[in-house]
Amino acid sequence: MTRLAVLLSALVVLLGVWVPTASADPSPTTWLCRPGDAGPCGGGDDKPxxxxxxxxxxxxxxxxNADRSPSPELAAVAALQARPFDDVCNVWAPTYRQLTLRSLATLDGGPARDAALATAYTDVRAAWDDYLANHNDGRPVVLVGHSQGTRMLRNLVQDIETTPARDRLVSALLIGVTITDDDFRTVTPCSAPGETGCFVAYSTYNRPRPADARYGGPTAVCTNPAALGSTAPAPLRGPIPDVSARCDADNVLHVEGGVTGALPTVPDATWGLxxxxxxxxQDSLVDLVRTQSAAFLGR
Structure with missing residues (x-):
């Protein structure tokens, strides 16, 4: 299967037919991916x-809220998003009691949604504490999240940015959620490839951003992983050739070229891509982590 076919299949993976699954009580950390174990993230364990x-x-x-079982759909998403990072880092990925696709579509905002997100974050924070205490061994770490995963990591960065763990942060890839300069006290947007201890944040659109778009807007941060600190178009490396990207006036990452213009905005235009x-x-992000890791270790 070509990389483009894999990309398009992600739409099917993430919008599959809902099927009943029994829930489970909270339990110790369950790792969807961990170094040394064959799994969806590759299992490499020899990176610094x-x-x-x-x-x-x-x-x-x-x-x-989901239970913490490492179900096939989670493995499929991890293989798509996290496995490429196995080339540059040892990937740890906990399962967590996230809001499910069903609840995302049916649960209204307000206290019920906030409580469900708080439950999800309880698991992510516990997994981070477990990882830091029992598995990190002093290594630098890159945080990588997308969508609900980024919501979890935004909370985590807020919790750790004034603790000793902050000194181990190579960077935080906080993708697919609106992140603002006011979200953090000490962690700022990455402005150059060799900068560390910073964050990358963006949401992609291939058409003009609708007025009621879910992401971007006046307070959003947009950092182009292919051209940190710049709003000029730059080649974006990934499964689609001949793509360029730029952070536009709406603070979203506008992509064009290749077949990006034909990609559907799912579930509707307000979500973009x-x-x-x-x-x-993907390749631009892996390149960036490689460069930032080398800079961090060089210091």
Whole structure:
């Protein structure tokens, strides 16, 4: 299967038919991916840098919050988004009681949604504490998230940015959620490839951003992984050749070229190319992590 076919198949993976799955009580950390174990993220364990990956909304369970079983749809998303990072870091990916695809479509905002997100974050924070205490061994770490996973990591960065763990942060790839300069006190947008301890944030659109778009806007941060600190168009490396990207006036990453103009905006135009945020820029992101890791280790 070509890389483009894999990219397009992501739409099917993330919008599959919902099937009932039994829920489970909270339990110790369950790792969807960990170094040394064959799995969807590759299992490499010989890099000097770790990646801590939190996957997007993908669970097909019927409950509001998923259980922590490493179900096939989670593995499919991790293989698509996280496995390429196995070339540059040891990938750790915990399961967590995320809001399911069903609840994302049916649960209204307000206290019920906030409570469900808080439950999800409880698992991510516990997994981070487990990782830091028992598995990190002093290695630098890159945080990688998308969509709901980025919501979790935004909270995590806020919790750790004034702790000693901040000194181990190579960078945070906070993709597919609106991140603002006011979200953090000490962690700022990456402005050059060799800068570390910073974050990358963007959401991709291939058409003009609608007025009611879910992402971007006046307060959003957009950092082009192919041209940090610039709003000029730059070649974006990924499965589609001849693609360029730029952070536009609406603070979203506008992509064009290749077949990007034909890619569907799912579930509607307000989401842009949300499901493909990481995949479209996959090689550029891996290159960036490689450069940032080398700079961090060089210091």
């Amino acid at each position: 840098v770790d990646c801590f990956y939190v996957y997007p909304t993908a669970s097909l369970q019927q409950s509001v 949300h499901l493909l945020d990481i995949t479209l820029a």
